Amino acid sequence: MAYPTFRQSLVTLIAAGATFSSARADEGMWLFNNPPLKQLKEKYHFEPTPQWLEHLQKSSVRFNSGGSGSFISSNGLVITNHHVGLDTLQKLSSEKNNYVRDGFYAKTRAEEPRATDLELNVLMSIEDVTPRVTAALKPGLTAEQSAAARQKAIAEIEKESKEKTGLRSDVVTLYQGGAYHLYRFKRYDDVRIVFAPEQQAAFYGGDPDNFEYPRFDLDICIFRAYENGQPAKIEHFLKWNPEGPKDGEMTFVSGHPGKTDRQLTLDELGDMRDHEAPYLLNMFNRREVFFTAFAARSFENARRVREDLFGIQNNRKRYDGYLAALLDPDIDRSLKAREQKLRDAMSKDAKWKGTLAAYDRIKKAQDETAKILPVYNYYEAFRGKQGASYRAPRGFYSNLFKYARRLLRAGDERPKPNGERFPEFRDSNKESLELDLFSTEPVYDDMELVMLTDSLTDLASRFGYNDPLIQKVLAGKSPTARAAELIKGTKVKDPAVRKQLYAGGAAAVKAANDPMIELAREIDGPARAARKVFETQDETKQQAYGDIAKARFAIEGTSNYPDATFTLRLSYGTVRGYEENGKPIAAFTDVAGLYARSAEHNNQPPFDLPQRWIDKKATVNPATKFNFVSDADIIGGNSGSPVVNQANEFVGIIFDGNIQSLVLDCIFADKQARAVSVDSAAITEALRKVYDANALADEIGK
């Protein structure tokens, strides 16, 4: 195989390859209560039964740290990507036991270490509660009153459901406000590591190969869910197919795509292109530089920041690709045509003509939000409660600050009526909040110091040194002196202190007189004010999108899928290669290709092989299929999703999309866009031949 030293950049490829409306395309991130039965029957003559769907749904697992997975044994084995498990591996590693670098395999159950704060969710049921939620919105309410009423209604539904079923109960917003569904999840919060390869095997090729294809990544990590101190007994788990899929075979993907923007208005997409994506890239660049500089100082520094740095680089490359797509004139035309088509249909129908005003309401809400967005982003930045949700405010990028603020707000919010609290403090979220707040993850003072110094500097740059709130935040110190003082003075690093302050409520929190908590208090007014505006404007948007959705359903029919929201979706697609620069890219890679790529780069990082793979070269079958691509419709969050065949057997695991797939954020494409998976054959071969994990391999699928 020949790899160009610099593969041609994003958009030429996207532009050359994108077809946005191929007939019978494998498009869609479908709800399990509205699966694409018609499309499957027409194109693939396949009709999944309700039992088939239920089995796949309940075999699927959400990693709340931000990813997907699936049960693969009756004894609680869960497989996901290494880069999804990385958060846990990092938190359990130390200078001495470096699971991230060296990998890990628990030969006995007694050796399986428990994750510090990992929660898995399995979707047990879906209920449409749209009427009940929208009934709360009495006519004549202001947007602020509506937002409060909607939140109150949601909180009631969630609480009621949780009390009735004991299950985690989340009302999820679909179609940007077009529908509200109650999702009930079985929670697992005792999750233990069973197996992980070396990160260098899982993320072979590093940042240069990320979002590229061909690939050779064993991007897997195997956990075990426990209940009551014993391996969980799992009814629905996937059968293991050690052969992987065939070229041209149709497959399903069941997972949790995080976010797509396909139903956003052109105004909102323009805002993403001109403001949000550049803003995020600026933030990622900044963090990548200071973490890289920190890492270069010593091995231990590099170890400490590994997971954060991976996440930042991954996001940077992803948003680079998304922005490139949004700046592509062909895509721009497609997006415009898509909206215009719906608008035209509305214009022609007296019933929906009035709905056109909803676009203007969204634009107005967007403009209002823009006014407070800097304060919101730097001081608050809470967006949604699902998934890896508690996004740190940009001006206070620090784990200790995160704990401090959560303690402060828990004290202030929990005494309020359930329906009036911030969602993260509602009764329905109590266990998840506590799992996170009482985490025993390591917090490194030196890392905290770089992070907080940089973010306070960033904050001062954003608002100006003489801004009164900045002066309060810095309290007469330089950013680094202030950061050092806060990190040295706070006690929230200790989980026992956090437990105690949380239990003691607002009074205990106040009495602690903790400098980090007091800083959180100092900025709480402005932060809450910005959040209120943000959420009020968001309410306006939800209502407007709700109106548009009604028109869309009436015009286009209801058999469509909503944008991704980190809830369970069913995608499907064919295993097939594609063409790039006139050359065919095969659907599959194999183990021989891994060794060839390493040789081509003199086994230098990031193309070096872990020692085990060098040692086992003679043992492992070079013809074993390694990674493959399919045209299934996926996005970030799908990482770790099982790929199953029509027999509902596990044949692979999604871990990436290629560069050309980064357009999928805003529009479906399938000429070159591909989902990238690890083949089940590679997993079996690696476990047995490279990692001497026969016992584990034997257990899988049973």
Place this chain on the structure above:
Amino acid sequence: MAYPTFRQSLVTLIAAGATFSSARADEGMWLFNNPPLKQLKEKYHFEPTPQWLEHLQKSSVRFNSGGSGSFISSNGLVITNHHVGLDTLQKLSSEKNNYVRDGFYAKTRAEEPRATDLELNVLMSIEDVTPRVTAALKPGLTAEQSAAARQKAIAEIEKESKEKTGLRSDVVTLYQGGAYHLYRFKRYDDVRIVFAPEQQAAFYGGDPDNFEYPRFDLDICIFRAYENGQPAKIEHFLKWNPEGPKDGEMTFVSGHPGKTDRQLTLDELGDMRDHEAPYLLNMFNRREVFFTAFAARSFENARRVREDLFGIQNNRKRYDGYLAALLDPDIDRSLKAREQKLRDAMSKDAKWKGTLAAYDRIKKAQDETAKILPVYNYYEAFRGKQGASYRAPRGFYSNLFKYARRLLRAGDERPKPNGERFPEFRDSNKESLELDLFSTEPVYDDMELVMLTDSLTDLASRFGYNDPLIQKVLAGKSPTARAAELIKGTKVKDPAVRKQLYAGGAAAVKAANDPMIELAREIDGPARAARKVFETQDETKQQAYGDIAKARFAIEGTSNYPDATFTLRLSYGTVRGYEENGKPIAAFTDVAGLYARSAEHNNQPPFDLPQRWIDKKATVNPATKFNFVSDADIIGGNSGSPVVNQANEFVGIIFDGNIQSLVLDCIFADKQARAVSVDSAAITEALRKVYDANALADEIGK
């Protein structure tokens, strides 16, 4: 020696260490026609003679690529830093001959390769032309008319001087407009490489150790100036002292500090803190990330971007430090006190009271400039003509664009009367312009593609995709497709084409119908318009600063030094260590320390030793002094400046300042701030014992 894994960050140290007005401090970047005779006599009882000063002045060399150096032999040997020579080393290297990685030594003169576009300047005379320049500013002129009149006067002086003397003649602005001096330089543009160590020896410790101390860097590079194809005969060169300085010895530094902001108003410093420095850091972060990602793809990629990446990281760390200083409340108070003191003195004197209004005029000019600054920065960004001057516009970060624009503008500007041209196209700058324009430096299409794609993306993000000028620039393509089309279509990569178009003038340039040149033409109107506003407002500032300077001279006396302007300055200082976190840092490091630091880091990058140093460990004397610090007042641009003793002998070469010195941009400090030099003893030892360059070592100083 013990190195903490993460040395405490900038500002705590600065704050702890800064004393901003120590009595008899070794402050000042003095003009050679106004040396600090009084201070030297009082503190050091040393009275340099005019001959002493002339000898040092004429032994000093400016590297117009951005640095300093000195003659060290009668046969034209010039020593500078490796990181100053790096630009040339990079341009002369290829995948096969990697001088940057492997070092270089020409054992015979025939083996000395000629730099592609390096110009050296030696200052021959200084003449105060303030009266003649200011006489051009007749009362009643608008700022725009004044700017034109001033430029016309300057152009006349330069042209007249050059015609009379044959020397490069630059009128330099001092005291931000308080004085104008005519500098006459002897130019050398046939400059050849004699010796360079491996970059890993020169920049040992890489980015983590940059701006840190203790250090172990052999940051030197030796060139030879040629005239008429023969080694230049040099009258003034420095005698070599192979012992280096002693602890506590007073030394001089003669070099070209690039820029300081010590006489800027508080408003302008506030603008630097809140806008300019964050803006630059955002740009550096962005470039560091995409160059690092590009470099990670292959060895050859890494080689191609090495010098650019070094420059970016160096600037990023420098501005990080400067911004940290500006955000330090102690420094803030000192800056405020400094301005207030002068303002108070003005208020009390009827003669100068009116001058206070100059501060408001500067503020107003600053506000007017801010309005066009985005367009200026992204489309024009020409700032001054000295040094590494032609700063690329941020939106068009490409060598091919640089050539294209220069050809376009040469065609348009050269037919104008000399005094009405942009300064870079005046007759006095003709040879320098042509040296640069006809350079044979390599231009790599793949690097150009990443650079231009990223900068066009950045441009679109800054002004919004729908901005009419952006739409013109992108011409219906995505940034990467547009960049690819321009790079593929342009012919300006070929120096012969550039020569031909330059000779043919505007008509030939037009007829070439070159896509990159036509892009430059497309944006030329807006770019020139922004430049006009920028320069008109700058004229207002110069006049206001001129008024303030008059008052300052009257109040404080004229024996002060102007801010750095990349013109020759004399600094002085004592070789001495300092205290950090309560621990003493010795003034000197030695060769043994280099080997110890490498061992401490398992000889892993960036702490790995070049193979030669490993091989020669037994040969080289471990007690040889390696680097040393002094409290001389230096800044970026001083890199490569000779350090001389009172006997005017070369004892070392400046290559860095420590972290605590980064405050020197805006205020002098000497408690911890130190200039870092390579000891002459280390240079001698390395040439003889490590690099087998006895012939060269024998030639030096003779």
